[in-house]
Amino acid sequence: xxxxxxxxxxxxxxxxxxxxxxxxxxxxxxxxxxxxxxxxxxxxxxxxxxxxxxxxxxxxxxxxxxxxxxxxxxxxxxxxxxxxxxxxxxxxxxxxxxxxxxxxxxxxxxxxxxxxxxxxxxxxxxxxxxxxxxxxxxxxxxxxxxxxxxxxxxxxxxxxxxxxxxxxxxxxxxxxxxxxxxxxxxxxxxxxxxxxxxxxxxxxxxxxxxxxxxxxxxxxxxxxxxxxxxxxxxx
Numbered sequence: 001x002x003x004x005x006x007x008x009x010x011x012x013x014x015x016x017x018x019x020x021x022x023x024x025x026x027x028x029x030x031x032x033x034x035x036x037x038x039x040x041x042x043x044x045x046x047x048x049x050x051x052x053x054x055x056x057x058x059x060x061x062x063x064x065x066x067x068x069x070x071x072x073x074x075x076x077x078x079x080x081x082x083x084x085x086x087x088x089x090x091x092x093x094x095x096x097x098x099x100x101x102x103x104x105x106x107x108x109x110x111x112x113x114x115x116x117x118x119x120x121x122x123x124x125x126x127x128x129x130x131x132x133x134x135x136x137x138x139x140x141x142x143x144x145x146x147x148x149x150x151x152x153x154x155x156x157x158x159x160x161x162x163x164x165x166x167x168x169x170x171x172x173x174x175x176x177x178x179x180x181x182x183x184x185x186x187x188x189x190x191x192x193x194x195x196x197x198x199x200x201x202x203x204x205x206x207x208x209x210x211x212x213x214x215x216x217x218x219x220x221x222x223x224x225x226x227x228x229x230x231x232x233x234x235x
Contacts, residue, residue: 076169086203100184
């Protein structure tokens with residue numbers, strides 16, 4: 001699933017985010033939290049590009065093509081086994097991870113500060129805090145879903161890491177800042193190469209056995225702002 005850069009005219013879910021702590025005077029302890037933000041963001045005009053995507057989603061829905069991507073993904077290439085060390089804990093990899101998460105948190109905070117991303121509340125953190133070695137699923141309807149889930153994971157004070165399964169092309173071919181995040185923010189890319197997938201499966205076993213959590217998007221595609229449940233599939 002490709003993660004497209006966030007632009008004005010897009011808006012995030014009004015159902016996710018960190019729970020607001022309201023003071024006696026009605027203000028919120030975290031100035032970046034806004035319980036009314038979801039309603040306000042509904043009035044933000046959508047970009048022409050997003051309107052085209054919405055039309056494509058409606059078409060795919062009518063045709064029953066629920067697991068096909070509607071975004072204009074960057075062209076990808078095959079991820080070979082010698083190009084990746086999944087869940088790499090070596091010092092250079094940990095340095096890149098620290099830099100990537102630092103940049104991601106700063107970028108995420110700035111979006112919230114400018115009200116380009118509205119987080120209203122989080123419910124059920126107690127169900128996540130004590131879970132060890134779990135697979136977490138998320139409806140994928142916005143490029144910032146992964147950031148939001150990381151925020152929720154952090155708020156639960158889970159002692160381990162959250163890894164995320166991503167599309168092969170996101171790892172091999174995404175350019176610039178977003179490509180750096182895709183390759184270094186605890187990502188486990190899929191691959192069309194069988195030998196690479198063997199390494200992927202071993203890494204999944206390892207991170208789950210260590211008590212970390214794994215985020216997947218079972219729909220196999222991102223449908224922007226699509227809130228309906230997609231049909232179940234065998235597997």
